Amino acid sequence: MTATLLGSADAPAASVPSTGRARRRGRHRKWVLLFLAPWAAGMVLFFGYPLLATVYFSFTNYDGLNTADFVGLRNYVFMFTSDPLVKAAAYNTLWLVVVLTVGRLAFAMGVAQILTKVRNGSGFLRALCYLPSLAPPVAATLTFVFLFNPGTGPVNTILGWLGINGPLWFNDPNLSKPSLTLLTLWGSGELMIIILAAMLDVPGDLYEAADLDGAGPWMKFRKITLPSIAPVLLYGVVNSIIFALQYFTQAVVAGSVASGSADAVGNSKLIGYPDNSTLTFPVWMYNEGFRSYHMGYASAMAVLLFIVSFAFTAILIRQLRAGKAEAS
């Protein structure tokens, strides 16, 4: 019953009797068209067309108002050779992709493993672990910038009781991304529940058999748990990478609130504060496209973002296909 995301794509095939399929297909056609029409319109308007238009704009000089002038590869040349900040932005996003993906997976697996062992009060504990992941990112970010603020924040106050001189956290260029990482781990409850559900689906007799063979906890985790939850982990990895590639809200809000200079739109003049350490690729793209109106250049950045994110989506889709081939 518990097929994975990767194996489930073919579920309906088994439930439809193969006799009279052609006849049914013909009868279905008008219904299929009717049911999919809104989706198809949305797909053209908000996926297909804008994707092609982004590629087109990336070869132009476009400010959003006047007609786009074709400039060939100039935006790409500028991006790869001259833009002083795009390197910092790409580095920050790469940092987040690596650290957030590894961190989220490891943390979620660790917490889920503990949750499988808790016997008393587990429902309440699960609710506590899950709830922060529902918090609006803006509210969660404000919470953490307050908790970690160097002057009066509870974290440094408590560290002070222990005789530790707390660091500057969101105000320190070396610690702003690790601070964002803590915020992200606090909100990774969704992944925990997905992994927990997968862990609880592993048949208990596998562990009993391993116990008889004298396997230790690490051996059991590596040989039984890990292979059993692998498909869910793959989904978690791809999901986390895409999440990190589009990391925007938390970086913008943390930077502007910590700098104390948030203007009317929550968009700091000191973008990427401190020292461009929270300037992620999408934040810089947003700034170029919608603050400076260099929309042609922003489109070139969007194309790069698309290529990278689609490479990871393609891994997921390939797995889906493989799952289908196996099922049929």
Added chain:
Amino acid sequence: MATLTATAVATRPAPKPKKRHPRDILNWIAVHAVALALGVGFALPIVFVVLTAFMSDQQALTSDLWPRSWHPENFLTVFEKAPMLEYFGNSLLYSILATAGMLLSSIPAAYALARLRFRGSNLIFMLVIAAMMLPPQVVAVPIYSMWANLHLTGTLWPLVVPYFLGDAFSIFLLRQFFVTVPQDYFDAARMDGCNEFQMLYRVLVPMTKPGLAAAGLFTFLYTWNDYFGPLLYVGEKQDSWTLSVALASFRGMHQVQWNLTMAATVLVLVPVIVLFLFAQKSFVKGITFTGVKG
């Protein structure tokens, strides 16, 4: 809260209550000590936020953790400092319209993908996955230009209209629920002369209410929490701000002390927590279906 245990995430059967070894007891203590620390760690941030929200202006400038005197009027002051009710209304409008639009457009699409066999259905399913995984920033420039040409930037329309034309994540989630309904029900309905539309609304919808609830909740929550969309389209127009945008700029615009900012944060968090308490079953069922079950 105990329902979380009883739903999609069932606990493994407890070991039979035979005599306990001292090692088991130590194990129990170790596991529950770590679990307790985890629970405290997850809850503390919110606790500190709430405590600070009740502090006086003067005390909020200190590093005190506990309010010396309680000031619930802070929550009223937030509404005086900024038109929070208007922002609340905008957020509510965005979320309700988007959820309604999603249900109208995505239920039929998910039904077609889950139950109807037709050429190209696999390709369409792959396209849904690709759209679901697309970072919204990638297509922001042309879509923004499109709405600007229609003179609709500065309104909530650019945020709401796409949901009436199918939402990839919801279609995916609903499809995962729809494929679990046994084929017999549809065969029986067909014998009774139901057409596809009647099967959708008489058989499928009543049978997959938890799935519809989960998809609705996720859309509501996603739009309620959304910051990038509202910042892009209504960031320059303060009358149309949603709570997220207003909260992001609250501290810079209204004061330096943390107490009112934290009170505003609590006000934004409360609806989400209430929603969770009323519908945690649907939430948990929904997320396990996105990643795991089919």
